[in-house]
Amino acid sequence: MSEAAPRSPRRAPVERQRDPERTKAQLLEAAKAEFGAKGYAAARVSEIAAKAGVNKQLISYYFGGKEGLYNALTATMYDDYVAVADHEKPFAEVVRFFAQSGVRDHDLAKLFLWENLTDGAPDAIGVEGQREFLQRQVEYVRARQAAGDFPADLDPAFLLVIFMAASSAALALPRIVRAVSGQDPQSAEFAEAYGEQLARLVGHLADPGKR
Template structure:
């Protein structure tokens, strides 16, 4: 009897975890489509195929969903690029992560436009660290020192997010599908030509 009860509890736990994951995926889609301010828990519940109260039960509401998504992204980002990766490898990895998950990327764009609470202190600190990382790469001779390190970082962000924020412009200017491997290869090649130290 005890074994059967344990099996039932395991099944319930697995079912609850699947429900949580469906809700989180639906939240990414809803936030990506409408931004944090425009998204509604009812819309998230409909996308996930669950009762709206389950969002409050599992996450405490819309803000709890956003907090969990941010926590997961920070966790994923920390493991995304090895510390000894070159700039080209890092850029390529972030480019793929951004374009492979356009709903996540749209959520970042909504936030950058001032939707919701805006950029967190952790995100601001991360950007400052990234600029310093660019400066170290320049000082080490990996990238040209002719450009401001902040500009280099901004250029990398622009090229990474342009297919999400300006897809028609990318298509018309470069003549390729914005999410395609052709875009990724072209951008990686051209950016490194601009940034390569002589």
């Protein structure tokens, strides 16, 4: 009786070995759409893999599973947003960016909303990453207050909440946006106009004593 051939170590499917970075990018893009549409709990790795056109085992191979894929996606999002809020950059510019980016990348913006809508749920995810991100945003707003972008009697943390809520209006209140503005809340035209209006509003808050 012949001996059984030794098993080879676990490897990624042959068809994807030659371009792992492309495969990971496809999975992240598909994950953004799936998580954005359904939230973390309802999203399915099989759907993500199907959208990416790859074997679902690759999610475990490259990211360690569903949670690892989600964390990899949100880490990139938070890093990009933190980089935008440089302490030397005027508050109006950052508010404009956030308002416009929420319209231009609906999936990523919806993912951020899902994290808040599922706050306190047993399977809630993204809590630590979001807390760290938000604390750094408060530091940025406080620095801009010291630079005179808005008066000292306004609380930086509450002001951040106010403008984050305002920046999410196109996603959270699409019917109202459509009714009062006559514009498509998902359009580039609305993103440009709305971001500009929020930036002007911030401009009116500038501390006259530091202009």
